[in-house]
Amino acid sequence: xxxxxxxxxxxxxxxxxxxxxxxxxxxxxxxxxxxxxxxxxxxxxxxxxxxxxxxxxxxxxxxxxxxxxxxxxxxxxxxxxxxxxxxxxxxxxxxxxxxxxxxxxxxxxxxxxxxxxxxxxxxxxxxxxxxxxxxxxxxxxxxxxxxxxxxxxxxxxxxxxxxxxxxxxxxxxxxxxxxxxxxxxxxxxxxxxxxxxxxxxxxxxxxxxxxxxxxxxxxxxxxxxxxxxxxxxxxxxxxxxxxxxxxxxxxxxxxxxxxxxxxxxxxxxxxxxxxxxxxxxxxxxxxxxxxxxxxxxxxxxxxxxxxxxxxxxxxxxxxxxxxxxxxxxxxxxxxxxxxxxxxxxxxxxxxxxxxxxxxxxxxxxxxxxxxxxxxxxxxxxxxxxxxxxxxxxxxxxxxxxxxxxxxxxxxxxxxxxxxxxxxxxxxxxxxxxxxxxxxxxxxxxxxxxxxxxxxxxxxxxxxxxxxxxxxxxxxxxxxxxxxxxxxxxxxxxxxxxxxxxxxxxxxxxxxxxxxxxxxxxxxxxxxxxxxxxx
Numbered sequence: 027x028x029x030x031x032x033x034x035x036x037x038x039x040x041x042x043x044x045x046x047x048x049x050x051x052x053x054x055x056x057x058x059x060x061x062x063x064x065x066x067x068x069x070x071x072x073x074x075x076x077x078x079x080x081x082x083x084x085x086x087x088x089x090x091x092x093x094x095x096x097x098x099x100x101x102x103x104x105x106x107x108x109x110x111x112x113x114x115x116x117x118x119x120x121x122x123x124x125x126x127x128x129x130x131x132x133x134x135x136x137x138x139x140x141x142x143x144x145x146x147x148x149x150x151x152x153x154x155x156x157x158x159x160x161x162x163x164x165x166x167x168x169x170x171x172x173x174x175x176x177x178x179x180x181x182x183x184x185x186x187x188x189x190x191x192x193x194x195x196x197x198x199x200x201x202x203x204x205x206x207x208x209x210x211x212x213x214x215x216x217x218x219x220x221x222x223x224x225x226x227x228x229x230x231x232x233x234x235x236x237x238x239x240x241x242x243x244x245x246x247x248x249x250x251x252x253x254x255x256x257x258x259x260x261x262x263x264x265x266x267x268x269x270x271x272x273x274x275x276x277x278x279x280x281x282x283x284x285x286x287x288x289x290x291x292x293x294x295x296x297x298x299x300x301x302x303x304x305x306x307x308x309x310x311x312x313x314x315x316x317x318x319x320x321x322x323x324x325x326x327x328x329x330x331x332x333x334x335x336x337x338x339x340x341x342x343x344x345x346x347x348x349x350x351x352x353x354x355x356x357x358x359x360x361x362x363x364x365x366x367x368x369x370x371x372x373x374x375x376x377x378x379x380x381x382x383x384x385x386x387x388x389x390x391x392x393x394x395x396x397x398x399x400x401x402x403x404x405x406x407x408x409x410x411x412x413x414x415x416x417x418x419x420x421x422x423x424x425x426x427x428x429x430x431x432x433x434x435x436x437x438x439x440x441x442x443x444x445x446x447x448x449x450x451x452x453x454x455x456x457x458x459x460x461x462x463x464x465x466x467x468x469x470x471x472x473x474x475x476x477x478x479x480x481x482x483x484x485x486x487x488x489x490x491x492x493x494x495x496x497x498x499x500x501x502x503x504x505x506x507x508x509x510x511x512x513x514x515x516x517x518x519x520x521x522x523x524x525x526x527x528x529x530x531x532x533x534x535x536x537x538x539x540x541x542x543x544x545x546x547x548x549x550x551x552x553x554x555x556x557x558x559x560x
Contacts, residue, residue, distance in 0.1 A: 108268035144173035150186035158188035163280030166431030168199025197253040220466040235471035254438035294490035304531035305513035308486035324460035326503035372406030380412030437473035488517035501528030526560025
């Protein structure tokens with residue numbers, strides 16, 4: 027469904043294992059002493075069809091926004107530099123700041139979030155077009171690294187023209203308050219049998235899901251109903267207004283595509299251009315989207331195993347990696363193997379989680395090959411390392427809140443709450459489309475014990491936002507090409523760029539994909555219908 031893009035592997039990701047498959051500071055503001063507001067008018071009854079031309083404003087941070095009793099961010103921050111930018115490592119080229127936004131835009135009395143924000147300034151100020159807002163994906167993952175390390179993500183040419191601005195979305199990363207449910211991931215994700223043979227083994231899975239979700243509700247009661255994509259999209263408009271830009275550019279990866287499409291639907295008049303790379307299917311329900319992603323991971327695993335079969339130097343499987351993989355997973359189901367001192371033995375569920383982590387980028391396939399080969403010989407550390415990377419385990423044994431935030435935000439975007447029996451009934455469909463990636467014979471219960479959402483994600487249309495570029499990659503496991511195709515179809519004016527590659531998201535795959543996306547962002551030149559890179 028959704029996950030984050032990691033700078034370390036350029037475009038990598040993470041989802042809650044049971045379901046489907048990384049910095050900051052303080053408080054500031056918009057001006058509240060004028061009559062002209064730059065806060066966008068939110069579409070609640072459907073946007074008009076005006077789109078305007080590309081923005082060439084200078085994005086100065088002293089542009090104004092009016093006092094507004096509805097709780098928009100301009101009432102919460104002092105005049106002057108809205109973000110109180112501070113240089114990073116002594117250089118004014120990269121800066122960090124923060125912005126205060128209301129927990130509930132309709133009721134400012136409920137309190138505020140402080141969003142941590144980062145900016146990488148345009149490298150050619152004379153050519154600067156404006157700001158490019160970026161989100162790396164998720165939901166639940168911090169995003170400021172995509173500005174702090176912009177030179178590792180975007181082309182040198184693109185960086186000439188834009189200030190790249192990113193932020194840790196509400197409830198995530200260093201933004202405060204942050205979603206916090208549990209501290210011991212091993213307790214929840216390492217000791218269960220995803221193909222339970224007894225009622226007690228199944229009940230353990232149910233009890234752990236209920237414990238995890240109950241902790242999320244108890245510890246995050248004040249913000250639980252206000253961390254969904256709708257409110258994050260409103261934060262985008264607050265950031266845009268604080269930057270003083272009437273129209274602004276956007277680039278979202280993975281879940282960042284869904285967030286950007288939601289923003290473009292709510293605030294179409296503020297969109298200059300928007301790129302949605304690795305998009306989810308906006309109209310797919312809980313089950314349909316899960317099955318789409320399961321099939322994507324299954325196809326990626328099959329590709330890995332077949333490549334291993336065709337490579338005489340592959341150390342796993344002796345020329346029949348598919349049979350070896352299936353035999354290994356069955357063996358782990360029957361008898362987990364040792365990992366490292368102080369950590370749990372490697373179960374089938376943990377192994378599949380590690381395999382899923384490696385499917386996001388081929389750069390992890392050598393580590394996966396070695397991990398599988400070692401596991402065949404009774405050593406589970408290699409797959410444990412991939413499992414730990416998936417769950418964002420830190421060197422000191424702690425975890426950040428990314429996966430907790432992922433689960434809460436995902437569920438707050440969904441209207442549906444499946445019962446245990448309903449979720450169990452779906453298991454056979456997952457096995458049918460993805461027997462290797464999703465062999466669980468019971469449900470995930472991801473949202474079962476969370477309260478119903480007061481604000482499920484709106485219907486995405488992009489009406490009135492103008493042309494939006496959607497990028498889909500042929501071998502993307504997390505957001506399969508079909509889901510990006512559906513996003514392009516559902517947008518009023520969506521155009522699909524197909525990129526040939528085996529990784530999650532397509533911008534960095536080849537020179538063609540980079541050049542095509544850059545041309546749209548810089549010159550607003552949209553590729554022809556049916557355009558393909560690779």
